[in-house]
Amino acid sequence: MIKKQKNIISYAFDCILRYKMRTMVILITFLIATTMISSVLFVKDGLEKEAEISIEAAPDLTIQFLRGGRLEPIPISYINEISKIEGVEKVVPRIWGYVGISNYVFTIIGIDTSNISPLENFGLESGRFIKEGDRGKIVVGKLLANLLNLKVGDNVIFLNEAIQAKKYQVIGIFSDQTSIYTADMIIMSIEDARDFFNIPNGYVSDLCVYINPRYRPSDIAVKMSTIPNLRVLDKDLLLRGYKVAYASRGGIFVTLWSIILVAVTLISLSQMIVVGQQSRFEVGLLKSFGFSTLDIIEVRLIESLVIGFFASSLGMILGYIYSLYLGAPGLIDILLGWYFLPREFKIPVFINWTTVFSIYSVTIFPLLIATVVPAWLNAITDPDIAMRRGIA
């Protein structure tokens, strides 16, 4: 049986080379489709991974203050109340908001310098992080640094909503290799942020709550929900939110490309029909020689698997190159939404094996159907009839 299997595999490979036109049409169309699908999914997976990394730096719980259902600065008096809850290890105030510079929006985060910030874990390309007592000093993400051509030691002026000019000195620049999360950030002391956003004393944007590892944040969040006017954001909830956002954006693309994939399948199918007459004759002839129905299905299966696997694999490699090295033009803006990324910023690309398996499935499966089913139908027909139809 080993020799027979070798013969069938050898014959299947011969068919791939013999039906050059069909092989090329299927190869090219599947290549285009898998390149696009894989680039979308690899970037989406990369962004999700990025979100996971970013969330690592986030507090276990974030407490916001609601008045009339709208977000308002939270009185710092809540720190005492929240600190008393069993399991709460630390409550750190934070002031944050957005500032428009040029045509882009950046995020200012004012941190309590008396506490160690998890943001310190993100690598700096140059300079140092904000420390206690620093006033008028900022650490910026790579985006702003590139936009304004900033270096450590440079001074920069931002305008706040009251059109007041505020001057800051750059003391550190985040590395562009670390995370998209830091790309649009401007870190300053909480006092400077309060001044910039004109937030009254005794109030902050939100409170960062760190939970003792022995407790589950979700349990503490339930306890906090009994305090009126507070909104509690769970770290896991934020991560899920990110994932849903990226997945839905990725989903739009995947839907579009799935439609294209269907079109591609139809092209392949029509190509099969073009060579169908020849294929029908061939199946009839092979059966008359003694190829069983299973042998014929095996031949077509091998052909489709080889072409499909080759096209999908090559498509994924091209998709990876398109995303990682070319920056996924035309795709990244939609996937990132509110983000602006300069050309030199490395797009997060991540290869998830589930995604790879899914791409293989959605590309190879239709091809198998398009090739194996007609072959099977011909194989179960009397060989004489199949040959006559093929010649006719």
Next chain:
Amino acid sequence: MIELRNITKIYNKGKPNEVIALKDINMKIEEGKITVITGPSGCGKTTLLSIIGLILTPTYGDVIYNGENVTKYSDYWKTKFRRENIGFIFQHINLLPGYNALENILLPLYSMDLNPMDYIDKAMELLSRLKVLERAKHKVEQLSGGEQQRIAFVRALIKDPKYILADEPTVFVDEETSHIIHNIMEDLRDKGKTIIISTHDPELIKIADKVYRLYNGRLIT
């Protein structure tokens, strides 16, 4: 012994374009003999040969090989039987385009548990005997009708089948080649092969042990 009992073949049965190709055919084909089926074009010779070769199922009637009624046997059984016992020479030659002559000859061996390359010498010997050795590596499209027919002849013999079914095997070849084919047929008979030929060729009819005449789908002698 191959026996056909009340074989009827109706194409497009029950449809307006229904054709009765064969009607109540009864015949016995002895092993180790040359049996010729002759008759005018469209009389059903090819259909009858296909039914004998188990590549076409009769509408009615039975095909019996050595006392075993194989008509209703599974497709798998028939395929295996053909693989092990039958060599076909088709009227339309039926070589696969895109392959060269030698590849076409070796093709039936790909369904068997053997190495087709081990049969190259045998193929070359037969090609030489039929004076087409120099065409072994030529693509089918580059061969004349007569050359294609000789290739198809070699292909039918390559796996040394017990039964050889030849549909108009000399129709495209010249007199000299036709003579060679007659000699090969006689040699095969001497080796105990059962040969069933559908033909108009009077020379082939001359070497037959038994001749059946078909007319309008019916056996007349």
